[in-house]
Amino acid sequence: MLVAIDTSTQWVGIALYDGSRILAEHVWRSKNYHTVELVPAIADILAKCQVSPKTLTGIGVAMGPGSFTGLRIGLSAAKGLALARNLPIAGVPSLEILVASQPGLRRPMIALLQVGRGRYAWARFRYKNPRWGQITETQVDDIKTIAKTITSPVYVVGEMGPEERQIMGRKWKTAQLAPASFCLRRPSVLAELAWDKLQQGHADDNASLSPIYVHTLSNVPD
Numbered sequence: 001m002l003v004a005i006d007t008s009t010q011w012v013g014i015a016l017y018d019g020s021r022i023l024a025e026h027v028w029r030s031k032n033y034h035t036v037e038l039v040p041a042i043a044d045i046l047a048k049c050q051v052s053p054k055t056l057t058g059i060g061v062a063m064g065p066g067s068f069t070g071l072r073i074g075l076s077a078a079k080g081l082a083l084a085r086n087l088p089i090a091g092v093p094s095l096e097i098l099v100a101s102q103p104g105l106r107r108p109m110i111a112l113l114q115v116g117r118g119r120y121a122w123a124r125f126r127y128k129n130p131r132w133g134q135i136t137e138t139q140v141d142d143i144k145t146i147a148k149t150i151t152s153p154v155y156v157v158g159e160m161g162p163e164e165r166q167i168m169g170r171k172w173k174t175a176q177l178a179p180a181s182f183c184l185r186r187p188s189v190l191a192e193l194a195w196d197k198l199q200q201g202h203a204d205d206n207a208s209l210s211p212i213y214v215h216t217l218s219n220v221p222d
Contacts, residue, residue: 011185067114
């Protein structure tokens with residue numbers, strides 16, 4: 001039984017996965033109350049599914065990029081649970097979680113995440129059956145800068161509000177915007193990715209596992 005934790009942005013998610021079924025999934029928007037909401041939510045989802053922490057066999061956690069504070073809180077909770085129960089832990093990049101749930105398309109994709117102060121972490125991906133693969137480095141820009149890079153047909157997915165969707169929508173000849181339901185990171189997807197990683201023997205080291213912070217990305221000044 002694996003519990004997945006994603007606190008990359010204001011959208012927080014947790015899921016329970018037994019290797020064949022998603023037993024529960026909870027996604028909500030937190031107004032920067034990750035600290036007080038996350039641990040009770042994990043306890044609640046375990047209780048509702050009648051799953052004892054003693055039966056957990058692994059932890060999956062979203063690694064960012066994203067909110068500095070959110071990532072730190074999520075990773076601390078995941079590490080603490082893994083350490084207390086002596087469980088293997090698997091970190092998964094947050095853009096990977098978003099991308100893994102998208103349909104296969106011929107056109108490339110831009111996936112983006114809010115990282116604060118009107119900025120987005122984003123990268124381009126291309127579909128090669130059976131999965132999407134990242135074809136550019138992850139960068140941080142505002143939405144208008146990202147929109148200017150669109151000069152040919154592209155699929156755009158991620159946390160976009162009305163204004164951001166309008167800006168991207170002006171590229172109507174080239175940009176196909178994903179529906180809102182596809183733009184939400186699903187902790188159930190994180191659970192499957194983390195489970196596969198652990199099954200392949202690629203658990204991360206609890207002590208050295210660290211988030212992908214915005215300031216570590218290539219185009220962000222020190």
